[in-house]
Amino acid sequence: MQHHPGRPDGLFPLEDLLPPETDRLSADTASFRDSPAAARMLDVREIHAEPEAAASARGREIIARFPRARVVEVPSHWRIPGLHGDRGSAARWVRVKTETLVLGVRKTFTVRPNGRSADWIAPGPSNGCAMACAYCYVPRRKGYANPITVFTNTDRIIDRLGRHVAAQGRKPAPNQCDPDAWVYDIGENGDCSVDALVCDSTADLVAAFRRWPTAKASFATKFVNPDLLAYDPRGRTRIRLSLMPTEDSRLLDIRTSPVAERISAAGDFLEAGYEVHFNLSPVVVRPGWEEAWAGLLRELDDVLPPAVKAQAAAEVIMLTHNRGLHEVNLGWHPRAEEVLWRPELQETKVSEGGSRNVRYRSGAKGAAVDRLRELIAAHAPWLRVRYAF
Numbered sequence: 001m002q003h004h005p006g007r008p009d010g011l012f013p014l015e016d017l018l019p020p021e022t023d024r025l026s027a028d029t030a031s032f033r034d035s036p037a038a039a040r041m042l043d044v045r046e047i048h049a050e051p052e053a054a055a056s057a058r059g060r061e062i063i064a065r066f067p068r069a070r071v072v073e074v075p076s077h078w079r080i081p082g083l084h085g086d087r088g089s090a091a092r093w094v095r096v097k098t099e100t101l102v103l104g105v106r107k108t109f110t111v112r113p114n115g116r117s118a119d120w121i122a123p124g125p126s127n128g129c130a131m132a133c134a135y136c137y138v139p140r141r142k143g144y145a146n147p148i149t150v151f152t153n154t155d156r157i158i159d160r161l162g163r164h165v166a167a168q169g170r171k172p173a174p175n176q177c178d179p180d181a182w183v184y185d186i187g188e189n190g191d192c193s194v195d196a197l198v199c200d201s202t203a204d205l206v207a208a209f210r211r212w213p214t215a216k217a218s219f220a221t222k223f224v225n226p227d228l229l230a231y232d233p234r235g236r237t238r239i240r241l242s243l244m245p246t247e248d249s250r251l252l253d254i255r256t257s258p259v260a261e262r263i264s265a266a267g268d269f270l271e272a273g274y275e276v277h278f279n280l281s282p283v284v285v286r287p288g289w290e291e292a293w294a295g296l297l298r299e300l301d302d303v304l305p306p307a308v309k310a311q312a313a314a315e316v317i318m319l320t321h322n323r324g325l326h327e328v329n330l331g332w333h334p335r336a337e338e339v340l341w342r343p344e345l346q347e348t349k350v351s352e353g354g355s356r357n358v359r360y361r362s363g364a365k366g367a368a369v370d371r372l373r374e375l376i377a378a379h380a381p382w383l384r385v386r387y388a389f
């Protein structure tokens, strides 16, 4: 098991930063969701619930799954004092993510065009995450602790997607997202593999896409959840395993499954009926980054089964960062900021949503993307790059 370094000042007990151990991947054994390993990721003690969400069938099911949790009624999943926008929570970030769950009802069902990770961004079944990657953009949008918010009306999301898929008809021409299917990203603001520890929303979406021959679900993940092997996706869901060199991951990917575990899960997921792609992100430019990525690519070449390589593709995304997140991280994980916050290499960019992010300066960024493409061509030539930016 990989050990993530904790705060140098020891504010979190080390065991809070360790990923749960998955003993072995098998869909035959009892549900991973109910295992002690899963409880280390999610040990819910407090559920903040909108009344309508708590009263729904899905909400009641979730509340029954966590009998030790105190249920607190909240008027809106967006405004929870002490959880969102509370800088004081940064010091308890990981604990809040482990012990708190929010239940809400999704009110908007916009399907947004994308064209990079997927053709469309679906209205997701959740928002927030129990993991704590230092570079994650999700907390930039929803306060600091940002535990998982589950939307209990997955049925309405599926309804909306069904109508959208029907309205598109067949995909008229291949593109980098997929040669035939319209690809819908169902996990833009969280991690569907961890959501599957809470309830069946991920299973429901996988089942829905199984029925839609012109479409495919897709989500990136950093967590190996063996329960997903039993979902029977029949090729209509693409898992994008997020990878970065182990030494970066140890520093930055707090609470995720170790990179080696993600890589060794690829064959099992393919066999279980998923399409398996790789999300090589974020690429962090730091001394030694090229050697580290070459090492990761060589490892992929050495250990992946031929069947995985034959269908694999990758997206490459360079790190973006944000001053607000930088300041929050300084309060709980300053070592991460030594590699993430590099003003001499970075420039400010105003994002689509209006926030001021930083990214690598355009010349340096283009050179790094080119270098990574060269490394892929040299060490993992079977790996098609869907896009890199």
Ligand code: SF4
Pocket (backbone or CB within 6 Å): 128, 129, 130, 131, 132, 133, 135, 136, 137, 138, 189, 190, 191, 222, 256
């Ligand atoms: S797994 Fe994804 S959503 Fe969760 S903290 Fe990491 S980057 Fe954010």
